[in-house]
Amino acid sequence: MSSLENLVRIGQLKLEPSSxxxxxxxxxxxxxxxxxxxLPSLSPPSRFMLAxxxxxxxxxxxxxxxxxxxxxxxxxxxxxxxxxxxxxxxxQQPWLTLDRYHTRRxxxxxxxxxxxxxxxxxxxxxxxxxxxxxxxxxxVRNRPAVLV
Numbered sequence: 001m002s003s004l005e006n007l008v009r010i011g012q013l014k015l016e017p018s019s020x021x022x023x024x025x026x027x028x029x030x031x032x033x034x035x036x037x038x039l040p041s042l043s044p045p046s047r048f049m050l051a052x053x054x055x056x057x058x059x060x061x062x063x064x065x066x067x068x069x070x071x072x073x074x075x076x077x078x079x080x081x082x083x084x085x086x087x088x089x090x091x092q093q094p095w096l097t098l099d100r101y102h103t104r105r106x107x108x109x110x111x112x113x114x115x116x117x118x119x120x121x122x123x124x125x126x127x128x129x130x131x132x133x134x135x136x137x138x139x140v141r142n143r144p145a146v147l148v
Contacts, residue, residue: 003086004068012071012079018064023146026061030054030132037125048116048124052105055098055128056080058135062087065143078102088138090131097127 007013033054037047059080063070066087070076081098084090101124104116116124139146 004066004083007079007083008068011073012076013063013068013083014071015067016069017067020143020146023061023065023143026057026064027146030057030061030128033057034125034128034132037121037128044118044121045115047118047121048101049105051121051124051128052101055101055124055131058128058131059084059087059098062135062138065139065146084131088135090134094127094131094134097123098131101127 004013008015031054033050036042037050037054039047042050056077060070063080063083068083068087070079078099081095081102084095084098085092101120104120136147
């Protein structure tokens, strides 16, 4: 049984076919967020959130491209990052970085107002750009119709 099937069994993922259109929409959304996240005129916290949203859109699209959807329960945002090793063959480092920034995002979103620094925003932007390249490479090999 694969780790994705185990996540279905425990209710963190749902098995659900995806459409090319859904994946394309997430890719476009991520690309727009990445353009804005690179704007030096924006505040570091804004750049951080845009890079985070782009990373989430990419990781979500990777999960959907494999026919899974996160459950709406607790941890549904984190699971998309944690499955990157299985969905697109990412090494451990990218998803650990994204998971760390997910925790940072949640601290700001749900706890005290914790503003991201310029270096955190830049680090997350670079990690997300790497994820974008890795996912595009995976799509070329596994779902080339999405890139047309």
